[in-house]
Amino acid sequence: AQKITQTQPGMFVQEKEAVTLDCTYDTSDPSYGLFWYKQPSSGEMIFLIYQGSYDQQNATEGRYSLNFQKARKSANLVISASQLGDSAMYFCAMREIGYNQGGKLIFGQGTELSVKP
Amino acid sequence: DTGVSQNPRHKITKRGQNVTFRCDPISEHNRLYWYRQTLGQGPEFLTYFQNEAQLEKSRLLSDRFSAERPKGSFSTLEIQRTEQGDSAMYLCASSPGQVETQYFGPGTRLLVL
Numbered sequence: 001a002q003k004i005t006q007t008q009p010g011m012f013v014q015e016k017e018a019v020t021l022d023c024t025y026d027t028s029d030p031s032y033g034l035f036w037y038k039q040p041s042s043g044e045m046i047f048l049i050y051q052g053s054y055d056q057q058n059a060t061e062g063r064y065s066l067n068f069q070k071a072r073k074s075a076n077l078v079i080s081a082s083q084l085g086d087s088a089m090y091f092c093a094m095r096e097i098g099y100n101q102g103g104k105l106i107f108g109q110g111t112e113l114s115v116k117p
Numbered sequence: 118d119t120g121v122s123q124n125p126r127h128k129i130t131k132r133g134q135n136v137t138f139r140c141d142p143i144s145e146h147n148r149l150y151w152y153r154q155t156l157g158q159g160p161e162f163l164t165y166f167q168n169e170a171q172l173e174k175s176r177l178l179s180d181r182f183s184a185e186r187p188k189g190s191f192s193t194l195e196i197q198r199t200e201q202g203d204s205a206m207y208l209c210a211s212s213p214g215q216v217e218t219q220y221f222g223p224g225t226r227l228l229v230l
Contacts (some may be wrong), residue, residue, distance in 0.1 A: 004159075033216070043206055045160070045221035091159050102173045103215040104150060107159030 002027050004092050004108035011113050013082045020067070021077045021111045023092030031097040034075040035105065036066065039089040048090075051075060053097075079113075087115045119143070121222035123209050129228045130199055137195045138225045142211030149192050150219060151184060153177065154206040166192060199229045 003026040013019035025034065036048040051059045051066045059066045067076040079086055089112050093105040122141045130136050142149050147168055152160035163182070164174045168189035178184075181199075186192040196203055206226050210219040 035218070037221070042223065043226065044223045045208060045210070047218055047220060050218055093159075097216050102165055103148065103212070103219075104162040104165060104173065105152075105160070105210075105219060107161070109157075110159050 002029075002094060002096060002106045004094055004106055006092055006108035006111050008111045009109070011111055012116060013079075013113065014116050015084060016081055018078060018080045019082055019113065021079070021090050021092075021113065023075045023077065023108060025073050025075060025092075025094050027094060027096060029096040033095045033097060034066070034068070035093040035095070036064070036075075036077045037091045037093060038086075039091060039110070041088070045091070049077070082115045084115050084117060087113060089113075121209055121211055121220055123207075123222040123225050125225060126223060127226045127228075129230065131230050132201060133198055135195065135197045136199055136227065137193055138207055138209075138227075139191060139193050140209030140211075140222060141191045142209070143220060146211035146213050146220075147189075148212045148214060148219075149186055150210045150212075151192070151194055152208040152210065154208060154224075155204075160206075160208055163194075196227075199227075201229045203227060204229045 005024045032053045034051045037045045049061045049064045051068045063080045065078045089110045091110045092108045150165040151163040154160040166186040181197045184194045206224045208224045210221045212219045
């Protein structure tokens with residue numbers, strides 16, 4: 001069965017420093033996608049970054065990068081040069097892409113990131 | 118693109134009442150998903166549509182829940198005879214197809230008293 005595990009309920013980081021948020025996943029489907037979303041206190045889920053299971057290189061989007069280690073089934077999010085506005089909940093999610101898969105996302109429990117000035 | 122919109126943003130109701138939420142996806146997005154998020158948890162899948170067809174429903178979607186997408190554009194999620202356990206954030210997302218990124222709306226926060 002698909003599963004996403006985020007083992008860090010809360011993280012603190014100093015402004016301008018880098019932080020890594022952990023995510024491990026479990027699936028038997030060889031085709032899948034991994035996502036990170038940010039959820040501020042307002043509640044909206046904001047898409048950050050995507051990694052496909054067959055992508056050879058780690059995904060990057062501005063200050064966000066995804067450390068994809070397929071053999072270890074991990075997809076950690078790295079945020080460089082943290083800003084106060086990065087304080088939010090962060091969710092890792094997975095979607096199986098195989099035949100007859102609906103494309104629904106399976107989410108982890110989330111990590112609450114607090115950026116200190 | 119104006120983004121995914123949801124209405125209302127907040128709803129307070131008494132146990133036993135019916136409520137209906139609306140989601141307007143990004144235009145031309147064929148897929149529309151509903152998720153439910155309770156406090157301290159990640160979102161959980163409820164159901165999804167491809168155009169007007171409802172193709173999958175989670176076991177979380179009891180008989181009191183019904184969703185429609187009559188013309189393949191906006192969607193409604195109705196909860197009949199609400200219970201206190203229905204209190205949650207209801208999130209809608211849309212995507213052009215199965216493999217593309219899902220973009221979420223701001224959600225509807227439901228509180229059942």
